[in-house]
Amino acid sequence: MIRLNVNGKAVALDVAPDTPLLWALRDTLQLTGTKYGCGQALCGACTVHLDGAPIRSCVTPVSAVAGKKITTVEAVDSGKVGKAVQEAWRKLDVVQCGYCQSGQIMSAVALLSENRKPTDADIDNAMGGNLCRCATYVRIRAAIHEAAKALA
Amino acid sequence: MNTHTENSEFLNLSRRRFLQGGAGLTLGFCLPTFAAEKLPAAGPGKAGAGLAAPVNFEPNAFLRIGTDNSVTVISKHLEMGQGTYTGLATILAEELDADWSQVRVEGAPADAKRYNNLFWGPAQGTGGSTAMANSWEQLRKAGAAGRAMLVAAAARKWQVSEADIVVSNGVVSHPASGRKASFGQLAAEAAKSPVPAEVKLKDPKDFRLIGKQAKRKDSAAKTNGTAKFTQDVFLPGMLVAVVAHPPLFGAKVKSFDASKTKAVKGVVDVVQIPQGVAVLAKDTWSAKKGRDALTVEWDESAAFKLGSDEILARYKELAKTPGLVAKQTGDSAKAFAGAAKVVRAAYDFPYLAHAAMEPLNCVIQLSAGGCEVWNGEQLHTGDQHALAQLFGLPPEQVKINMLYAGGSFGRRANKDSDYVLEAAQIVKARAGKRDGHAPVKLVWLREDDMRGGYYRPLFHHALEAAIDQDGKLAGWRHRLVGQSILIGSPFESMMVKDGIDAVSVEGASNLPYAIPNLTVDLHTPRDIGVPVLWWRSVGSSHTAFSTEAFLDEVAAAMNKDPLALRLELLAAHPRHAAALKLAAEKAGWGTPLKAAPGERRGRGIAVHESFNSYVAHVAEVTVKADGSFTVDRVVSGVDCGTAINPDNVRSQVEGGIGFALSSLNEAITLKAGRVEQGNFDGFTILRINEMPRVEVHIVPSGAAPTGIGEPGVPPVAPAVANAIAAATGKRLHRLPFDTRELAA
Numbered sequence: 001m002i003r004l005n006v007n008g009k010a011v012a013l014d015v016a017p018d019t020p021l022l023w024a025l026r027d028t029l030q031l032t033g034t035k036y037g038c039g040q041a042l043c044g045a046c047t048v049h050l051d052g053a054p055i056r057s058c059v060t061p062v063s064a065v066a067g068k069k070i071t072t073v074e075a076v077d078s079g080k081v082g083k084a085v086q087e088a089w090r091k092l093d094v095v096q097c098g099y100c101q102s103g104q105i106m107s108a109v110a111l112l113s114e115n116r117k118p119t120d121a122d123i124d125n126a127m128g129g130n131l132c133r134c135a136t137y138v139r140i141r142a143a144i145h146e147a148a149k150a151l152a
Numbered sequence: 153m154n155t156h157t158e159n160s161e162f163l164n165l166s167r168r169r170f171l172q173g174g175a176g177l178t179l180g181f182c183l184p185t186f187a188a189e190k191l192p193a194a195g196p197g198k199a200g201a202g203l204a205a206p207v208n209f210e211p212n213a214f215l216r217i218g219t220d221n222s223v224t225v226i227s228k229h230l231e232m233g234q235g236t237y238t239g240l241a242t243i244l245a246e247e248l249d250a251d252w253s254q255v256r257v258e259g260a261p262a263d264a265k266r267y268n269n270l271f272w273g274p275a276q277g278t279g280g281s282t283a284m285a286n287s288w289e290q291l292r293k294a295g296a297a298g299r300a301m302l303v304a305a306a307a308r309k310w311q312v313s314e315a316d317i318v319v320s321n322g323v324v325s326h327p328a329s330g331r332k333a334s335f336g337q338l339a340a341e342a343a344k345s346p347v348p349a350e351v352k353l354k355d356p357k358d359f360r361l362i363g364k365q366a367k368r369k370d371s372a373a374k375t376n377g378t379a380k381f382t383q384d385v386f387l388p389g390m391l392v393a394v395v396a397h398p399p400l401f402g403a404k405v406k407s408f409d410a411s412k413t414k415a416v417k418g419v420v421d422v423v424q425i426p427q428g429v430a431v432l433a434k435d436t437w438s439a440k441k442g443r444d445a446l447t448v449e450w451d452e453s454a455a456f457k458l459g460s461d462e463i464l465a466r467y468k469e470l471a472k473t474p475g476l477v478a479k480q481t482g483d484s485a486k487a488f489a490g491a492a493k494v495v496r497a498a499y500d501f502p503y504l505a506h507a508a509m510e511p512l513n514c515v516i517q518l519s520a521g522g523c524e525v526w527n528g529e530q531l532h533t534g535d536q537h538a539l540a541q542l543f544g545l546p547p548e549q550v551k552i553n554m555l556y557a558g559g560s561f562g563r564r565a566n567k568d569s570d571y572v573l574e575a576a577q578i579v580k581a582r583a584g585k586r587d588g589h590a591p592v593k594l595v596w597l598r599e600d601d602m603r604g605g606y607y608r609p610l611f612h613h614a615l616e617a618a619i620d621q622d623g624k625l626a627g628w629r630h631r632l633v634g635q636s637i638l639i640g641s642p643f644e645s646m647m648v649k650d651g652i653d654a655v656s657v658e659g660a661s662n663l664p665y666a667i668p669n670l671t672v673d674l675h676t677p678r679d680i681g682v683p684v685l686w687w688r689s690v691g692s693s694h695t696a697f698s699t700e701a702f703l704d705e706v707a708a709a710m711n712k713d714p715l716a717l718r719l720e721l722l723a724a725h726p727r728h729a730a731a732l733k734l735a736a737e738k739a740g741w742g743t744p745l746k747a748a749p750g751e752r753r754g755r756g757i758a759v760h761e762s763f764n765s766y767v768a769h770v771a772e773v774t775v776k777a778d779g780s781f782t783v784d785r786v787v788s789g790v791d792c793g794t795a796i797n798p799d800n801v802r803s804q805v806e807g808g809i810g811f812a813l814s815s816l817n818e819a820i821t822l823k824a825g826r827v828e829q830g831n832f833d834g835f836t837i838l839r840i841n842e843m844p845r846v847e848v849h850i851v852p853s854g855a856a857p858t859g860i861g862e863p864g865v866p867p868v869a870p871a872v873a874n875a876i877a878a879a880t881g882k883r884l885h886r887l888p889f890d891t892r893e894l895a896a
Binding site: 015016019020023026027028030031032033034035036037038039040042043045072073074077086089090093094095096097098099100101102105123124125127128129130131132133134135136137138139140141 | 232233234235367368370371372373374375376377378379380381383384386392417418435436437438441507508509510511556557558559560561597598799800803804806807808809810811813814831832833837838839840841843845846
């Protein structure tokens with residue numbers, strides 16, 4: 001049994017220790033907002049927060065996060081930054097297919113939690129690991145600025 | 153794939169009507185006789201749940217009004233990112249006069265009788281940027297019929313004349329008496345109204361949703377993790393299957409050893425299928441570990457073993473000889489014989505993967521009642537018939553739940569139903585087993601997806617232009633060499649005429665420029681064993697580049713401004729010209745660009761029509777001394793007829809630009825038959841830091857809507873190549889671009 005805290009709840013997982021956090025979240029806890037895209041930390045679709053910092057859950061074994069606090073997109077609106085980011089995403093209709101957007105949002109929330117007034121360069125730097133094949137990048141940039149404005 | 157005669161005829165018929173350019177619309181709108189039709193609720197995440205309130209008002213197959221005042225629009229088309237659900241709902245809600253906030257969207261089941269794509273005859277499916285165009289009249293009439301029935305219900309209830317009733321924002325009212333009712337309050341009564349034989353549609357000047365700003369219906373679910381994709385389907389007792397696929401196209405399983413696989417905790421079963429060896433487990437990670445532990449010996453005797461460089465070399469040889477003539481006007485031979493100047497160039501295009509963010513997957517369950525599928529379904533009728541044939545079921549016993557697709561770009565509309573049949577083969581292989589009815593979720597890992605073929609075909613183009621004594625463009629020859637998407641598919645007999653696959657030459661054979669002598673010919677190699685498929689914008693994904701980059705070379709040879717030459721040759725094509733002018737004006741065409749020391753800057757333009765929409769882009773680039781470059785800004789002029797949702801049109805063009813910019817850097821290459829790329833490290837799609845500023849301008853239009861999912865893509869790469877040439881004087885002839893050629 002591996003114990004961790006997911007979205008504020010204590011959970012015990014009966015999975016092999018090498019199971020990536022991604023599959024534990026999705027297949028065991030059925031928190032399916034976190035997506036599988038590449039399995040090698042190349043696309044960012046699986047981004048979640050580990051004690052507030054963004055990590056790629058597809059290459060993070062559950063054994064490495066035992067006892068830690070995990071936040072997924074399902075609970076990101078419990079903080080005001082998360083709420084502002086989701087609202088900005090909706091206001092600007094950022095999404096297209098939507099599959100990468102949970103990861104995009106988790107990375108954007110992590111950025112704005114650290115930096116309340118990011119420049120375009122800051123955004124490109126923080127979001128460069130999150131791929132979007134629909135290329136919603138123009139609106140991702142705009143929505144991060146929009147959320148920053150709302151948080152100011 | 154499919155030798156079932158009935159099925160082939162079905163698809164062929166559909167494709168023929170598609171080709172006839174929308175003749176399907178004349179099939180007209182058929183209102184089913186009223187009597188609360190049972191619509192399986194099969195929308196994203198609904199997975200076949202039954203409907204509630206029996207008093208729902210369902211005037212036709214596209215609309216359901218609940219007593220809870222909800223207006224549900226049934227989408228016959230897949231939402232794979234293009235805003236389809238929102239656009240279709242906008243059309244219907246406009247004529248219904250619903251309030252946008254009460255509207256929701258649900259995916260239609262596979263039922264070609266009610267939900268066929270009107271441009272595809274009797275087949276249901278999404279593609280070719282047809283969703284809005286084929287639904288336009290149909291959904292306006294569906295909304296107007298619903299509105300008329302609500303009005304009739306109110307008139308009966310209030311004992312007033314229908315003519316005195318007003319409908320606005322979801323409220324039916326009788327101003328003279330002050331009576332008011334919501335749609336929900338009238339639903340039960342409206343269900344008793346006769347279905348009108350004819351309905352009056354709004355004058356477009358009265359539109360209050362169409363052409364305005366209807367917010368996307370899927371934004372909330374796609375930002376809080378609740379949107380349901382195929383990957384997110386969990387059913388009781390479900391097994392996850394990961395498949396060991398052959399390392400070469402055409403290789404087959406010779407033997408396999410699953411002893412180590414079966415020792416992996418969580419692995420339940422291992423079965424051989426025609427596509428490889430499937431490992432089934434209780435969860436994805438166990439299935440993957442099980443597959444990694446598998447030893448498979450492959451029979452590569454019939455496999456395709458060439459590399460992409462060898463394929464290209466063969467194509468270049470073929471290009472030395474004439475191919476089958478796809479288009480001929482005037483007398484090119486004479487034009488070239490009498491030319492004062494001849495310009496020549498050849499262009500190469502690689503295989504490209506669709507690389508949607510959601511790798512391919514499909515869930516199938518077989519039970520006594522038939523087969524049930526959960527899929528980001530893009531080709532309902534084709535997949536339904538393919539599954540029916542495999543399982544020996546009547547097609548209506550194949551129930552398809554259409555979920556959101558995490559991108560597709562054409563990949564999920566597979567002419568051979570490849571991944572859907574793979575999932576079905578696994579289910580079939582387990583049919584006799586104790587837990588043989590367990591639903592199976594087939595999961596392709598990224599590497600399976602990227603190495604799984606069905607690529608945009610590799611192409612070689614050779615072009616030449618004749619400039620006559622008067623300095624006029626007198627002749628144009630365009631030779632293309634590349635695999636056919638349609639030959640060998642169920643679509644062949646209708647889309648391939650005299651050996652010419654229409655989608656191999658689209659964009660080249662219908663060159664809009666006024667050139668008196670034009671020849672387009674085509675070689676279609678049939679001995680290349682790499683599966684190919686339509687990729688966002690299909691033939692135009694390569695023909696727009698060769699025609700538009702080459703026209704710039706011709707303009708340079710004629711000492712003409714690239715925009716001026718285009719406009720001169722487009723006198724008979726005002727929609728191309730208007731898109732060009734709009735983009736050029738907004739971009740400041742002709743004004744100088746400032747360059748920092750050591751940098752070269754340039755502006756390029758291109759225009760292309762695809763799927764009856766017209767898009768022009770102006771690109772601005774900065775090229776550094778080492779040849780690396782950035783695309784700084786793209787300004788677009790877009791004519792897609794009536795823009796149902798202008799913000800979504802802009803969004804699709806922004807995304808199309810980014811998708812196309814990816815193609816400047818990406819390629820699928822083969823070495824001795826093996827695909828060299830397996831993930832996003834080798835196949836490098838665009839990242840946010842590479843995304844330029846984008847400005848999209850829409851040409852005002854009262855014409856019927858045409859597509860916008862694809863048309864933004866084709867003119868991007870040539871506009872960038874032309875900008876690079878303007879900055880450096882160097883013409884790039886090969887995709888992906890080799891920036892070393894641009895070093896100062």
